[in-house]
Amino acid sequence: TAPESATVFAFAPTREPGHTVLPSLRVALIGTYPPRRCGIATFTSDTVEQLRRFHPDVALDVYALDKASETADYSGVRATIDSSSRSAFELASRTINESACDVVWLQHEFGIFGGPDGELVCDFVDQLASPLVVTFHTVLSAASANQFRIMQHLIARASRIMVMSHHGRRLLETVYHAPADLI
Numbered sequence: 001t002a003p004e005s006a007t008v009f010a011f012a013p014t015r016e017p018g019h020t021v022l023p024s025l026r027v028a029l030i031g032t033y034p035p036r037r038c039g040i041a042t043f044t045s046d047t048v049e050q051l052r053r054f055h056p057d058v059a060l061d062v063y064a065l066d067k068a069s070e071t072a073d074y075s076g077v078r079a080t081i082d083s084s085s086r087s088a089f090e091l092a093s094r095t096i097n098e099s100a101c102d103v104v105w106l107q108h109e110f111g112i113f114g115g116p117d118g119e120l121v122c123d124f125v126d127q128l129a130s131p132l133v134v135t136f137h138t139v140l141s142a143a144s145a146n147q148f149r150i151m152q153h154l155i156a157r158a159s160r161i162m163v164m165s166h167h168g169r170r171l172l173e174t175v176y177h178a179p180a181d182l183i
Contacts, residue, residue: 024057028096028130030081031107033064035072040107040137048076061099063092065112084114086123093127105133108154110147117146122153131159139168141175151176158182 031044044062051058061078068082079095082088096104106125113121125132134154140147155161155178163169163183172178 025103026059026061026099026101027051028061028063028078028099028101028104029107030063030092030104031065032112033062033074033077035074036064036066038112040109040112043137044107061096061101063096082114083112083120086114086120089120089124090127093124097127097129101130103133103159104128104130105135106154107135107137109137110150117144117150119146119150122150125154125157132157133160133162134158135162135164136168136172137164139163139171139176141171143175148176155182 029044029048032038032041034041034045048060048062051060062076064074064077064080065083066072066074066080067084074080078099079092081092104125106121108118108121110118112118113124134157136151136154139151143151155172155176159182161172161178161183163172169183172183173180
């Protein structure tokens, strides 16, 4: 919450009776999502809640990552993606591209994407037509060769990068050579 001395502004589109507000931006948001219980699912859910609260003009299409063996009953998502299936990622990329979204916002953690170290994410992002924003939830200071390759691939593909700490930002710049102006 904001300190008492701070002024917080929330902008919402004007709504007149009978007037439909068109989305100013369509975002395909990819990550784990409740009812799955993990930190990224909580982050994604909280992000959706706050964007809908403060920016109702932003259309959000949530694509929940899951495993076919653990599929839960999701509500409020456009689709689920079997994170261990290359064909599921191909179908998801086609669906996202056909949705004409303005941006794809990917939550990255090595353990939520299939393949060794979650490498299925690389082919997936290469199939997306829209600009890609990546939130790195973990930035390893000593990555394996494959983890380093995956990070470099996502950085090269990203239009913007988000990270949770100044330390993570420094690692992205110094270890992974991410351009500072993208972070």
